[in-house]
Amino acid sequence: MRQVNSGLTHSLLDALETARSQGYFTRLEQLYQELPQTTCTRRQACCGLLPPMAPLEMAWWFCGQRGESSKERGGAARRLLEYFLLNAVRRLPCPWAGPDSCQIYPRRFLGCRTYGLWSPEAYAARQEQAQEGQRRVVAAWAELGVELPAEVSAPGPEYCDQVRVASGPEPRDRDLELMEERLYEAGHDLPGLEYLQPWDGDLSYAVAGLALGRQQALALKVSVTQELLAGREEEAEELLAQARKRARDWSRAWPAPR
Numbered sequence: 001m002r003q004v005n006s007g008l009t010h011s012l013l014d015a016l017e018t019a020r021s022q023g024y025f026t027r028l029e030q031l032y033q034e035l036p037q038t039t040c041t042r043r044q045a046c047c048g049l050l051p052p053m054a055p056l057e058m059a060w061w062f063c064g065q066r067g068e069s070s071k072e073r074g075g076a077a078r079r080l081l082e083y084f085l086l087n088a089v090r091r092l093p094c095p096w097a098g099p100d101s102c103q104i105y106p107r108r109f110l111g112c113r114t115y116g117l118w119s120p121e122a123y124a125a126r127q128e129q130a131q132e133g134q135r136r137v138v139a140a141w142a143e144l145g146v147e148l149p150a151e152v153s154a155p156g157p158e159y160c161d162q163v164r165v166a167s168g169p170e171p172r173d174r175d176l177e178l179m180e181e182r183l184y185e186a187g188h189d190l191p192g193l194e195y196l197q198p199w200d201g202d203l204s205y206a207v208a209g210l211a212l213g214r215q216q217a218l219a220l221k222v223s224v225t226q227e228l229l230a231g232r233e234e235e236a237e238e239l240l241a242q243a244r245k246r247a248r249d250w251s252r253a254w255p256a257p258r
């Protein structure tokens with residue numbers, strides 16, 4: 001993927017423009033609108049991790065960021081970069097989780113919108129699948145000689161029984177599964193979206209990889225993790241400060257939407 005001065009690649013910029021002008025994001029928002037309105041008691045358990053997202057949702061987020069001020073973009077890039085670099089050593093909440101609300105609530109992702117709508121059985125199966133993935137991550141770090149703290153490999157958010165459908169029928173598990181399938185299919189024919197595929201649905205990884213370069217982002221994460229686990233806070237902070245600056249410069253170089 002060719003880096004350009006814009007801070008994003010030409011191919012990715014083209015994909016964002018095409019997605020916007022050809023209605024991909026409108027269709028994404030229409031998909032979200034198929035879900036019923038819900039209420040909850042804001043226990044915030046659902047915001048305990050950055051939610052996984054489809055490549056089209058990542059593109060939607062990047063496109064939305066292009067309309068923000070460079071200061072806002074820099075702040076978002078910094079929070080996501082820190083989440084990526086630190087989440088092997090600390091259990092961090094979603095970067096948009098405020099004290100009692102989501103800071104991007106109208107623009108949250110499908111995973112956030114469906115949380116609490118799954119049956120307890122379906123949620124348990126999904127949680128087990130996520131845990132299996134987490135066990136593989138722990139094993140990969142162990143091969144590097146790094147033992148991750150137990151808190152970062154603990155299960156994700158618990159099932160929430162406080163979400164209520166405000167009106168209309170409750171979606172069944174199969175309805176939600178079909179929505180996910182449609183979401184992943186929705187961007188398949190969008191040229192350039194493949195540049196948002198390699199990040200495993202992790203927006204923090206995408207931001208770190210695009211800002212620093214994929215190999216450098218991974219190497220830096222290993223270094224920061226090792227420094228912190230060894231108690232070398234100052235050394236870790238130095239690495240983080242350099243990375244924050246690069247992410248901020250990268251995000252400020254994005255061109256405005258055409």
Ligand code: SF4
Pocket residue numbers: 046047048049050051094095096097098101102103104105108109112
């Ligand atoms: S995007 Fe908002 S709703 Fe979704 S997990 Fe983060 S804080 Fe919670």
